[in-house]
Each structure stands twice: as C-alpha cells, then as structure tokens.
C-alpha cells in the first residue's frame with residue numbers, strides 16, 4: 001500500500017482510555033463522569049485492537065482520531081480545560097506513536113482561552129505529532145467572527161493545522177426544541193452552516209487565506225444555503241461584515257467530509273463544492289456513523305471513477321503530505 005493510496009477517515013472519534021479507567025472505577029476525571037462519556041455506546045469503550053479490527057472490516061486504512069465532543073469542556077475554568085485537552089492529546093499521540101501507519105491524531109483545545117489554545121496547538125503539532133484539532137462551532141456562544149479568536153486562526157494558519165469543525169451539545173436547535181432528536185439531525189447541520197457564515201462574513205478566510213478548515217457532517221446545509229446567502233449579500237450590502245466576496249465564492253476554501261447517507265446528498269455536495277474539496281469521513285463509532293462507508297463510495301453509481309479516487313485517497317493525501325514534524 002503506497003502512502004498516497006491510503007484511505008484516511010477524517011471523522012473518527014475516540015473516548016480516551018484514561019477517562020474511562022477513572023470514571024469506570026468510580027472516580028471522576030477532571031470533574032467529568034460516565035454521563036459525559038457516552039459509554040452506553042460499547043464501541044466508545046474499545047481499545048486500539050478492537051478499533052483496528054473494525055477499521056479492517058470497513059476497509060479504512062487510517063483513522064484521523066479525535067476525542068468525542070464531550071471533551072471540549074469550554075465552560076470550565078480555562079486551566080482545567082487545558083489539562084483535559086493536554087491529557088486527551090497525550091493519549092491520541094500515544095495511539096499514533098503505537099500505530100503510526102493506522103492512526104493520525106486530532107485533539108481538543110481550550111478554546112475559551114485562545115492563548116492557552118495556541119500553546120497547546122503548538123505542543124500538539126510540534127511535540128506530539130498531531131495533525132490538527134477538532135473545535136466546536138462556537139465557544140460558549142461566541143462565534144469565530146469574534147476578534148478574540150484571531151490568535152487561534154493566525155497560529156492555525158502558520159502551523160498548517162487541520163481544523164475540523166464539529167458541534168458539541170447543545171446545538172442551536174436545542175434551544176428551539178428538544179424533541180424528535182432534531183437537536184442532532186437538524187442541529188448539527190444548522191451549526192455547521194452558521195460556522196460557514198461566521199467565518200466568511202467575519203473575514204476570517206480573507207485574513208487567513210491558507211487555513212485548512214474541514215466542516216464535519218458534509219458542511220451541514222452549506223450547499224443548499226448558498227443561493228440565499230448570496231442573495232442576502234447582494235440585497236443587503238450593509239450586512240456583508242468583513243467579507244470581500246459573495247458567500248459562495250468561499251465554498252472551495254473549505255473541505256467537507258462524506259458524512260451523508262445518500263448518493264443524492266453526496267452528489268449535491270460534490271456538484272456545489274467540487275470533488276477535490278470532499279474528504280472521506282464516517283463519524284465512527286457514533287450510532288449515526290455511515291455504514292460500510294468505503295464500499296458505499298466504491299459502488300456508488302452517482303460518482304465517476306475520478307471522483308471516487310479523489311474522495312477516498314487523493315484529497316487527504318494532498319492535505320497530509322508533509323510530515324507534521326517538519327512543519328515547525
């Protein structure tokens with residue numbers, strides 16, 4: 001298997017074993033309890049060996065492993081969140097060290113304190129060999145157009161971090177209704193669409209043109225939202241914020257994972273953003289993960305052979321070409 005042909009799953013979670021050891025033995029872990037860990041999902045308890053078996057069965061070569069969103073913990077004292085992030089990052093880094101051909105790592109960061117976040121980002125990339133970080137769509141209600149996050153984006157660009165945006169609970173839909181699981185099935189997608197808007201209108205992408213930002217869950221409603229965002233930009237010039245171009249002109253500045261469930265939606269995503277911006281992702285081991293994710297893409301009649309190759313291997317090969325240790 002050549003490195004360029006590896007199938008890398010950019011959306012794959014882990015519940016750190018050190019958290020599990022603590023909470024399952026009756027202790028708390030930095031104030032977190034079993035309820036914080038989604039341990040009712042048995043796959044969240046699996047160690048690397050069972051994980052590798054599942055990857056083999058699913059034909060996934062590499063997981064870009066990220067601790068579940070439970071570990072954001074942005075509402076805590078920043079020093080506590082920083083310790084939680086550091087522990088998570090140490091564990092993910094150990095997985096990568098133990099299985100360098102099968103795991104790559106994304107960690108959490110203490111985003112409510114951007115200086116601490118930048119320090120942990122530098123440690124994670126330079127010392128631990130992580131590939132990037134997973135962040136929520138907002139930080140205690142603040143969206144990423146806020147100047148507070150300037151140092152974070154500057155560092156993410158300078159260090160070429162892969163930034164994976166993925167909701168935590170609650171999503172914005174939770175405040176409207178907590179019924180019918182809409183907080184997830186709709187909320188995840190709403191939050192991602194808001195993040196797109198805030199990064200675009202906030203001028204973050206204009207200010208930091210070399211960012212690598214991947215929007216989880218296929219970018220949410222972004223493909224469908226573009227026409228109306230563009231129309232709003234044209235009709236309401238006073239609402240353009242710091243954006244320089246139409247919202248849709250930033251579509252190809254992001255990456256989007258393949259966490260869709262039908263050819264129809266995957267096809268629309270590709271038609272709107274281009275196959276070269278879509279990267280393979282599964283959301284394993286969540287209950288909402290995509291089943292048989294590789295076979296599904298390989299057998300899809302909605303995609304061309306070139307599109308399949310782009311999505312399964314070529315795009316991530318391009319993103320993760322250089323060894324992170326040389327990126328200092």
Ligand SMILES: [Zn+2]
Nearest residue numbers: 013166283286
């Ligand atoms: Zn996920």
